[in-house]
Amino acid sequence: MSIHIPILIIILPLLAAFLVLLTRKYKIVLAAVSIITSIVFTLTLSSRVLSNDKITYHLGGWRGPLGVSLVIDGLGFFFSLIALGLGLLVIIYSIPEKRYSRTYYFLLLVSLSSMIGVIYTADIFNMYVFYELLSLAVYLLIAYPKTGVTLRASFSYLIMGGVGLSFFLLGVGFLYAMTGTLDIFHIAERLPAAFNSSMQMVIMSFVLIATGMGIKIAVFPLHGWLPDAHSMAPSPVSALLSGVTVKIGIYCLIRVVYTAFSAEMFFLINSHNILMVLGVVSLLFGASMALAQKDLKRLLAYSTINQLGVVLIGLGIGTEMGLTGALFHVLNHAIMKSTLFFCAGIMITETGTREVKGLSGFGRQQPAITFAFIVASLGMIGIPPVNGFASKWLICLAAVEAGYTILVVIILVASAISAAYYFRVIQVLFSNPPEQNHIPAHEEGQVIHKGNLFRVLPIYILAAGCLLLGIVPALGISLAKPAVSLLLSYVVP
Amino acid sequence: MGSSKIIRTIAQKLFPFIMLFGFYLISNGHLSPGGGFQGGVVLGTAIILLALSHGIEQTEKIFKSRWLNMLEKLGILTLIFLGFLGIFFGYSFLGNFLPLGRPGQITSGGLMLPFNIAIGIKVAAGVSAIFYALIKYRGEI
Amino acid sequence: MNPVNISLLVFMIGLYGVMSKNNLIKKIMGLTIMNGSIVLFFISIGYRKGGLAPILEKGTTGGIPTTIFVDPLPQALMLTAIVIGISVTALALALIVKIYSKYKTLDIQQLSKER
Numbered sequence: 001m002s003i004h005i006p007i008l009i010i011i012l013p014l015l016a017a018f019l020v021l022l023t024r025k026y027k028i029v030l031a032a033v034s035i036i037t038s039i040v041f042t043l044t045l046s047s048r049v050l051s052n053d054k055i056t057y058h059l060g061g062w063r064g065p066l067g068v069s070l071v072i073d074g075l076g077f078f079f080s081l082i083a084l085g086l087g088l089l090v091i092i093y094s095i096p097e098k099r100y101s102r103t104y105y106f107l108l109l110v111s112l113s114s115m116i117g118v119i120y121t122a123d124i125f126n127m128y129v130f131y132e133l134l135s136l137a138v139y140l141l142i143a144y145p146k147t148g149v150t151l152r153a154s155f156s157y158l159i160m161g162g163v164g165l166s167f168f169l170l171g172v173g174f175l176y177a178m179t180g181t182l183d184i185f186h187i188a189e190r191l192p193a194a195f196n197s198s199m200q201m202v203i204m205s206f207v208l209i210a211t212g213m214g215i216k217i218a219v220f221p222l223h224g225w226l227p228d229a230h231s232m233a234p235s236p237v238s239a240l241l242s243g244v245t246v247k248i249g250i251y252c253l254i255r256v257v258y259t260a261f262s263a264e265m266f267f268l269i270n271s272h273n274i275l276m277v278l279g280v281v282s283l284l285f286g287a288s289m290a291l292a293q294k295d296l297k298r299l300l301a302y303s304t305i306n307q308l309g310v311v312l313i314g315l316g317i318g319t320e321m322g323l324t325g326a327l328f329h330v331l332n333h334a335i336m337k338s339t340l341f342f343c344a345g346i347m348i349t350e351t352g353t354r355e356v357k358g359l360s361g362f363g364r365q366q367p368a369i370t371f372a373f374i375v376a377s378l379g380m381i382g383i384p385p386v387n388g389f390a391s392k393w394l395i396c397l398a399a400v401e402a403g404y405t406i407l408v409v410i411i412l413v414a415s416a417i418s419a420a421y422y423f424r425v426i427q428v429l430f431s432n433p434p435e436q437n438h439i440p441a442h443e444e445g446q447v448i449h450k451g452n453l454f455r456v457l458p459i460y461i462l463a464a465g466c467l468l469l470g471i472v473p474a475l476g477i478s479l480a481k482p483a484v485s486l487l488l489s490y491v492v493p
Numbered sequence: 494m495g496s497s498k499i500i501r502t503i504a505q506k507l508f509p510f511i512m513l514f515g516f517y518l519i520s521n522g523h524l525s526p527g528g529g530f531q532g533g534v535v536l537g538t539a540i541i542l543l544a545l546s547h548g549i550e551q552t553e554k555i556f557k558s559r560w561l562n563m564l565e566k567l568g569i570l571t572l573i574f575l576g577f578l579g580i581f582f583g584y585s586f587l588g589n590f591l592p593l594g595r596p597g598q599i600t601s602g603g604l605m606l607p608f609n610i611a612i613g614i615k616v617a618a619g620v621s622a623i624f625y626a627l628i629k630y631r632g633e634i
Numbered sequence: 635m636n637p638v639n640i641s642l643l644v645f646m647i648g649l650y651g652v653m654s655k656n657n658l659i660k661k662i663m664g665l666t667i668m669n670g671s672i673v674l675f676f677i678s679i680g681y682r683k684g685g686l687a688p689i690l691e692k693g694t695t696g697g698i699p700t701t702i703f704v705d706p707l708p709q710a711l712m713l714t715a716i717v718i719g720i721s722v723t724a725l726a727l728a729l730i731v732k733i734y735s736k737y738k739t740l741d742i743q744q745l746s747k748e749r
Contacts, residue, residue, distance in 0.1 A: 007586040015573050018566050060579070060587040125711055132718045139725060148736040152745060155729045159661055162722055163652055166668045169715065170645065170675065176708070177638075177679045530717075 005045060006057040006070040009038045009080070010116045017109035020102050027102045028095055031109055035088045038116070042080055049077040052482050056122075065181040068123040074482025078327060079251045080119045081479070082334050083244045087112040089458040090236045093342055096452050097234075104144060111137035111240070118248050124172050124260065125182045127252065128165065131216075135161045138245055142233040153228035160225040164215030168252075171208030174201055175260065187260045195265060202261070203269055209256050210271070216249035219312065220282035223305050227289075230301035235345025238297060239338035242304045247330055250311060258490045267318070276316030280410050283309030287417035295354050296344050299421060300337065303380060306418060307333045310411065314395040317402050323487055325394030327480040332379065332387040332469060339376035339462040343369055346455060356428055363429035369456065370429055372463035377422040379466050382415045387469035387476065394477075496546050504546035511539040519613035523602030529609035533616025540621040549628050558625045561618045568615025575607055637678035644671035658733065658740045662726045669719035673712045680705030 016034030020027045045055060055072040063069070072080075091108060094100050110133065117130035139161070143154035172182070178194040178201055179187050195202045211222075218226040230241050257271075286305030293299040311333070314326025346369055351358050363370040379388035392411060399407040469476045515535035522528030544552040579588035587604070594600035648671055651664025685704035734740055737748055 004580050004586060011573060011576065011586070015570070018569050018573075021566050022563075058585060060589070061585045125714075129714060129718065132722070136721060136725060139729075143729060143732075146732065148733070148748070151729055151733050151736065155658065155726065155733060158722070158726050158729065159652060159665065162665045162726075163649065163668070166645075166648075166665070166672060169672050173672065173675050173679060173708075176676075182707075182711075530713075 002044070003057070005041045006055060006072055006120055007059065009041050010070070010113055010120060012038050013109045013113035013116070017106050017113065020105045020109065024102065027105045028091070031091050031105045032088065034109065035084060035091060035112065039084045039088065042077070042084060045072060045077065049074055050482055052485060065183050065186045068121065068126050069183065070120040071122040071185070072120055074486045075251070075254065076119045078331070078480060078483045079247060080116050082247060082331055083112065083115045083119065086240065086243045086334055086338055089338065089461065090240045092454055093239070093458045094236045095454040104141070107137045107141050111141065115244060115248055119251055122184050123182050124175065124184055124187065124256070128169050128172060131168070131248070131252065132165055134245070134248065135165065138241065141237045142229050144234060144237070150232045153232040157225040157229040160215055160222070164212040167208045167212030167215070171205040171212065174205030174208065178202065178205070184255065184260045188262065191261060202265070206261055206269070206271070210253065213249050213253040213256070214278070217246060217253065217308055218305055219278045219308070220285050220305070223282065226305060227298055227301045230304060231295060231297035235341055235348065239341035242301070242341060243334040243338040246304065246308065247334060250308075250330060254315065254487070258487050262490060272316045272318050275312050276404070276407070279309045279312030279316055280407070281309070282306070283313065283410065283414045287414040291417055291421045294356055296347065296356050296359065296425065297341070297354060299356065299425070300340050300344060303418065304337060306414060307337070307380065309414070310392060310395060313407055313411070314398065317395070317398045317404065319398050319402055320484060320488055321394055321401060322398035323484045324477060324480055325391050325398055327483055328394060328473070328476050329391035331476050331480065332391050335462050335465045335469070336376040336379040336388055339372055339459060339466065340380070342459045342462070343373040343376070356425055359425070359428050360431040369459060372459045373429070374426055375463045375466050377426065379470065381419045381422055385467065385470050387466050387473065390470060390473035390476070500546050504542050508539055508543060511542065512536060515539060515613070515617070519609050520599065520606065522609045523605035524597065524599070529612025530616050532609070533613040534620055536613065536617035537620025537624070540617070541624045544624065544628065549625070553625070556621060558622060561622045561625070564618035565615050565622060568611050568618060571611040572608065572615070575604065575611065579604070637681070638675060641671045641675035641678060644674065656742050658730050658742060662723060662730070665726070666719065666723055669715070673716060676708040676712050676715070680708035
């Protein structure tokens with residue numbers, strides 16, 4: 001049984017998704033149980049993965065380039081743990097909302113299952129299929145409230161996402177034309193020969209895949225869909241989108257760049273510099289746009305662009321410390337941003353407005369939630385006892401080590417800007433409530449009063465995680481270690 | 494409600510043949526062009542033909558939309574269950590546990606045939622359920 | 635002009651449609667054109683001049699060199715890609731129906747003015 005764990009992790013949420021459609025009463029139980037089982041299965045692999053072992057599973061018994069195989073290594077383990085853990089919390093957070101029917105849980109489970117599929121599969125076309133499945137589920141989740149703005153946000157995401165995945169598929173086509181295989185590890189073996197004979201084709205496919213994933217990650221010039229989609233979606237879905245779905249794009253980029261194309265080629269065509277420049281631009285752009293936002297969730301969405309810029313800078317530096325910082329920041333950002341979105345969901349339902357100004361007085365009503373919000377936003381800024389500091393510090397150290405001192409200045413400037421906009425929110429939270437006159441919330445519905453355990457439990461867990469990872473950053477770094485050593489093994493064969 | 498008598502009669506007479514062709518495509522999919530998806534679509538079009546010629550109310554008496562929705566989910570659940578059977582019999586997920594016959598025989602595909610049947614059921618139910626939803630849609634355009 | 639170049643040209647046409655058209659349905663058309671061009675691209679990769687359909691006839695088991703067949707893998711992949719493309723298109727059109735019933739317009743310029 002234990003050798004079948006990789007497929008079970010993917011298939012159990014999918015099975016539960018279709019069972020959820022057949023039942024009415026047990027939808028939440030089914031969803032939660034399947035995700036918990038998947039997490040337990042993933043954790044049973046931890047000892048093997050953390051000792052740099054690679055677990056391979058051949059679907060249907062077909063090996064090698066013929067069949068589709070699933071591979072769990074340090075990188076996949078790291079990302080799948082983030083996805084599953086956050087997915088469970090999102091399901092818990094959605095429990096009190098009675099409007100979420102079984103279709104909602106179906107879509108949530110399908111998206112989680114296909115995320116794990118994207119992460120584990122070694123077949124690059126299969127990766128595309130899972131990614132498209134994930135995107136379809138996510139478009140529907142964004143449009144779930146069926147109000148005008150959510151439909152528009154979902155549509156603009158659909159257009160951009162469709163274009164991005166078309167680019168990705170075209171890049172996969174070039175790869176197949178050159179190497180005649182779709183298995184990433186076989187592509188990696190055969191690509192150096194292709195690189196010598198037809199360099200343009202390799203670069204073309206690299207550019208296509210990187211552009212496609214760039215749209216999904218929302219780096220600066222391709223970010224157009226993100227603020228709408230992330231801010232208009234229901235709050236648990238926003239947390240899932242900002243916390244995990246964007247990270248799947250980063251995972252695909254890392255996987256394709258480091259495993260399929262060798263890291264050697266990555267540095268040869270200077271694409272790490274491009275990645276760094278894009279990171280800097282989206283860092284500054286996201287920070288300055290967030291400063292101008294009046295809508296709380298929109299502010300958080302622009303902050304996502306800002307933080308992803310930090311991750312891209314870390315990836316672009318490409319040294320051991322830079323990669324560790326980037327991956328650690330992925331984990332930290334997932335935790336912090338979902339805390340913020342969960343808190344924002346409670347704030348919006350309680351105060352009845354999405355505007356930052358309308359939040360005044362909330363801090364005195366619900367100090368615990370506000371404390372969690374403050375902890376997570378301190379992490380976003382990068383202030384010491386919280387986890388965001390540790391990863392930003394690592395990236396800054398890596399930048400100094402690699403001789404890019406200017407990057408440190410830029411990261412510090414962006415942190416100062418993010419301090420400006422987060423402190424503005426915190427200040428409003430503790431001010432006295434003025435007369436009521438705000439733009440209406442799009443997330444109307446039953447008001448969930450404070451003290452609902454399912455609402456506050458995920459927030460407390462995540463805020464505790466923020467503090468824990470901030471005080472003991474070695475925990476997160478040790479989780480990212482196998483992934484980093486895997487990536488570095490591709491750099492120096 | 495419905496079309497002229499000629500259309501209704503021809504649709505009625507054509508219906509079993511279209512169904513038969515769909516079943517042929519499903520069951521012979523691993524030996525010749527065709528397969529679960531294609532056969533399922535043909536089966537779905539047979540139901541759509543009935544719905545177009547005899548009206549949706551008449552058709553729904555035979556092919557109830559609740560059953561179609563149920564069948565669609567059962568199709569995918571059967572598929573996953575067949576995958577699990579591979580594990581159960583000691584192979585990997587989706588592994589083939591059925592005996593392989595001589596190439597060209599109907600049994601030579603092993604697990605392909607049950608797979609195609611499950612996919613065919615799912616697709617047929619899905620196509621006709623989508624068509625029902627479209628034909629019943631009375632919302633504002 | 636070989637089919638690979640043509641498919642890339644069609645891809646660019648589709649991209650142009652997605653980027654520059656204001657009508658939502660025309661954007662979806664552009665997306666569909668991009669999808670179609672990718673199908674053409676994959677099929678032209680697998681094509682071999684004078685190649686046969688990769689099916690073993692009854693009685694011809696073994697002994698046939700595989701070089702006379704066209705590559706079946708891209709064709710199988712494209713069946714999947716076509717199905718995915720259709721589901722994306724269907725979802726997009728369903729969204730468009732809902733958007734139109736809410737705003738009574740399909741023009742993206744006017745939609746962005748609405749609150």
